[in-house]
Amino acid sequence: MTAVLEANDVSRLFEVRRGMFRKKRTLHAVNGIDLAIQAGEVLGIVGESGCGKSTLAKILLGLLPPSEGRVRYGGRDLTELDRFAVAKLVQPVFQDPYSSLNPRRRIAAIVGFPLDVHGIGTKAERRRMVSAIMERVGLPSHFAERYPNELSGGQRQRVAIARALVMNPKIVVCDEPTSALDVSVQSQILNLLLELRKDLDVTLVFISHDLGVVEHIATRVAVMYLGRIVELAPTHELFADPKHPYTRALLSSILTPEPGLGIPETGLGEAYPDPLNPPSGCRFHPRCRQRFAPCDTQAPRPLLASGHMTECHLHDPQIDGSLPQKDAYP
């Protein structure tokens, strides 16, 4: 397999000022991420709000330059490419189909807009391409002359998907594409994305907080915590044998529709830490039940074993496992 998109040690900082006279502070939204997206895969990215998954999505889309590190598309550095070239490679689908479509333009104009911007084909060719892609995503042709407010949430999300695909991109980055939709509509959109991936040979990055959906659609899953990927593995492996204590806690919080199982105890005692003031050592250690001697002082290194990456001292052979366990939740 070849990597279509690579991120090497990518970080993104934000200067945050809380109050007019307070000092500026630095927020590491994304902190040293290495990621190689393989052609044809569906990469799921999961994590709690504030973990940096949307910032990472914007970096991958070329909408936000990384503060440090490099992003490369098929071997070429992002900084060498102009916005037009990037847009031909990567396209977005956002969460809210109500705010991501221009309410004053007709559906055909919205879907065909990328073609206009890039000056692709003649007017007639563009019209043909628009109607072909609209048919492909399941939008009836009479929708072409309608406005977004005449469409339901699911239909709007189909418009957003058609607009992303009309340029024939290599990668589509979907940031919570179904969270604003009802379950019966969500399943339609998930089915559509899976079909399109097969038929059009497009690579998907699928960001979601719904782990059940990610397990269903993704082929590989990255778990993010406070700006870092703490575990990355093929989906079935991650769900069958999660290695990082945070991944285990996340997986235990899934509420599958099975009556009688009760509500799980996640064991994540404390609330999500302040990203402006991240914990020392392993950033997860204040909430970790299994933390031991090195966790609050030493940052764990990424450990790779047959395609399964984890950042946790528990699995590091160089760390002495017999060191005393620290009391959970002081």
Place this chain on the structure above:
Amino acid sequence: MSGGAILDVRHLKVDLATERGTLHAVRDISFSVEPGRTLCIVGESGCGKSMTSLAIMDLLPKSARRTAETLSFRGEDIGSPKVMGRLRGDRIAMIFQEPMTALNPAYTIGDQLCEAYRHHRKASAREAREKAIALLERVGIASAGDRLGQFPHQLSGGLRQRVMIAMALMCGPSLLIADEPTTALDVTIQAQILRLLAELQEELGIALVLITHDLGIVARIADDVAVMYAGQIVEQGKAGDIFGDPHHPYTRGLIDCIPQPGKTRPGERLGTIANTVPSLVGEMRGCAFRDRCPHARPVCAEDVPERRAGDHMWRCVLEALP
């Protein structure tokens, strides 16, 4: 069933006046809740589940008109605004979806926690404060005394929702209505809040009405389930029966739409429900689900029978799903 019921709702209807005509948001629903039990009302957006909760609390928007044959709380008629005014926030409490909009940003947590308690119980400021601290600790908020002086924006989403729960419990209610209490929260916090609600309910013997669109939550927390579609309860019964043996095509369709580990294979096609929800404006006859139903037949356009087997109820021309 209504003998031991704490909340009894019979033939509740809510109509909304719109520019296009009368919108029948809630179309003749009946249910009851017993002490110590959890009833989940589940449905997709626009099915009338939130209107139902607002109708019980007498908090409907001005354009809405509510009619009901019975609306009673422990035998008292809560259809009367005077009775409801006395019970609301005292015996009957509500938790809303978005704690940031439900809490007043201009008042401290302490002020908002104590207000209803002092009003209903004629308690002193000190008593109210002590009660508030005890409850904040009960819902898992550390250094509760300091939190009382803070404003809502200083708290995280999970903490705000805990404050909302503490506020609802201040007067020791016997009925708690929670409208999508965890929808705005992360999955990990969601599990914590639901556990807390279930614990408190068992401990205090509260009757809980939980309104949600999430079948996962329903399966894990509900004793009884009411599935709403287009303003009606289309199926009602014990959680085990609803999930194990659904009788209404809509319930079956909803369950098939979500990926279930062990049942749906990853990457496989998920079930879908064709078409969209019908308009609730104007007169309606027959089954509202018939345009989307894989089992629809001409007879569905006529009045739908209400079928029962024990305490399992469903509205469908079919006695059993094929």
